[in-house]
């Protein structure tokens with residue numbers, strides 16, 4: 001059962017106004033996985049997620065979600081999917097409890113009061129249950145939204161940038177919660193911009209301009225990209241950075257606190273550039289390090305900037 | 310034994326869960342209660358409109374339908390009938406031989422007048438006994454009634470003038486050798502408020518019921534809550550029933566307000582069957598909710614929904630018989646009017662409130678009203694977007 005695919009779609013394509021926003025997208029997510037979905041703004045993440053849960057009709061492509069046909073069986077898919085929208089989409093003029101009761105009724109749940117109480121307790125919302133949702137801060141709204149999409153105990157969670165604009169503590173709590181669900185066998189597809197969240201995923205799909213550029217287990221990604229990195233520290237850092245940025249073979253220069261990381265694929269060219277920088281600025285130290293996710297994703301993002309046109 | 314399924318008759322759209330309908334209904338009810346300003350307007354609007362509109366709108370009606378009740382057929386009465394036919398004030402739609410026939414036409418609203426010529430009219434005219442020509446006018450619309458009564462007197466004068474010659478020349482005198490008796494039916498004093506106020510109920514319900522539901526779905530789309538709603542297993546029909554039902558109560562409150570104001574402020578008697586009234590008004594509220602819901606499937610923003618509501622509101626005022634006597638309108642306008650729920654409602658409410666009508670009297674308008682409601686509901690369901698496309 002463990003290698004059963006919960007999402008298995010292929011060739012998903014969607015255009016808006018004649019522009020392909022998602023282009024021939026394939027995705028296979030095994031049961032229980034936490035699958036990260038990364039890409040710059042406007043790259044088509046939300047559109048893809050909406051097609052997976054039947055909120056948008058793909059113009060081509062096919063596949064199965066939870067073993068059901070993604071094109072023709074969206075009603076039954078919806079019964080077993082919890083979808084957390086990018087923008088808060090519960091009722092701001094209803095209280096936390098009223099929102100949860102509403103959702104629980106829509107799914108026709110038994111023991112409704114009990115379940116709502118449980119959801120409120122799990123997410124630490126019990127004391128605020130009579131507060132109107134519109135008055136909540138971002139972190140609390142996000143907890144409410146998660147509670148709402150979990151209340152019918154879905155088999156698949158689709159989370160669209162669930163932690164955008166939420167403080168670090170709340171983000172950590174949120175991810176602890178996601179991992180607990182995952183341990184219970186819930187499958188999660190989550191889009192995010194945060195690298196510390198990306199590395200917590202089992203696998204990552206990276207999308208830009210509607211096309212999937214990368215899809216691999218998280219641990220395999222550094223090897224796949226083959227990016228090499230050098231750490232540069234000391235003074236004068238600014239001038240050394242300027243020199244390195246102009247050197248051939250340097251594909252990425254990123255600042256990390258008091259040091260900069262220089263990345264590229266051609267080790268010889270970068271070594272030469274490093275030698276030149278050391279000669280020019282003797283107090284600057286340069287050494288090769290292992291390329292991390294930060295570097296890899298900054299590198300990927302730099303290649304595709306924001307996708308809005 | 311289980312009956313075999315009949316696939317051709319199985320409509321999945323009608324397979325609804327009342328629990329989900331209840332979910333949407335309760336949610337909408339809470340939201341409605343929290344939206345205090347809108348709620349206040351819904352209550353204040355009928356009172357304000359009643360007070361502002363309570364007085365007549367002057368019009369110059371022509372071509373009002375009439376039935377002539379001819380109990381005698383002679384050269385003079387034929388001349389009178391010919392003049393009536395030639396007049397632009399009234400349109401003779403029928404000539405009745407029996408009183409009941411003519412009365413039924415007046416009550417059902419098919420005609421605005423009965424012009425009755427009694428038996429022995431000519432004989433008594435010649436003898437100088439001043440026979441009567443009876444005009445029974447449907448004064449529930451006093452504008453319509455008042456206009457043509459004077460006109461018929463003029464028609465009679467010109468019709469009889471050529472007859473009063475030679476041996477009958479002595480009849481050409483003032484006052485004329487006959488008497489025109491006018492009976493105002495249903496609203497004897499000819500008070501225009503009697504006509505306007507019940508009709509205003511139609512206008513108020515059209516405006517508020519349509520508007521409030523027309524923004525119901527667009528508000529969800531605009532605030533982004535539609536995305537969440539569509540991600541759940543809820544079905545279009547469940548959303549429609551759940552979202553519109555709370556407003557039935559608002560409509561009921563408005564009806565009570567209008568009835569109270571019309572009886573307390575304008576002393577309008579309620580003469581007909583309460584059951585007929587409740588059925589008529591209930592169906593009419595439903596028709597408007599469906600119209601509003603249909604609009605909200607077409608509008609992208611709440612602003613658009615409001616504009617579309619006003620767009621359909623104009624013909625409701627102009628072509629329903631509210632502003633101008635319906636039968637005096639050109640045929641094309643009457644054809645449009647027949648397709649509007651309010652046209653049928655105005656007839657129902659005038660008949661029931663002013664003409665003491667019961668359920669059987671209003672069936673002719675309940676039928677079309679039900680049909681219009683059904684068409685609107687079906688169109689709204691078909692147009693409901695199941696996805697965000």
Ligand SMILES: Nc1ncnc2c1ncn2[C@@H]1O[C@H](COP(=O)(O)OP(=O)(O)O)[C@@H](O)[C@H]1O
Nearest residue numbers: 016021039040041042043044045046047048308
């Ligand atoms: N309903 C829509 N109508 C028109 N364009 C849309 C619609 N939804 C998304 N887009 C466009 O599609 C592109 C991808 O959007 P989206 O899927 O929201 O990207 P992401 O979630 O990765 O930021 C963007 O350029 C966006 O403007």
Ligand SMILES: [Mg+2]
Nearest residue numbers: 045046086160
């Ligand atoms: Mg998005």
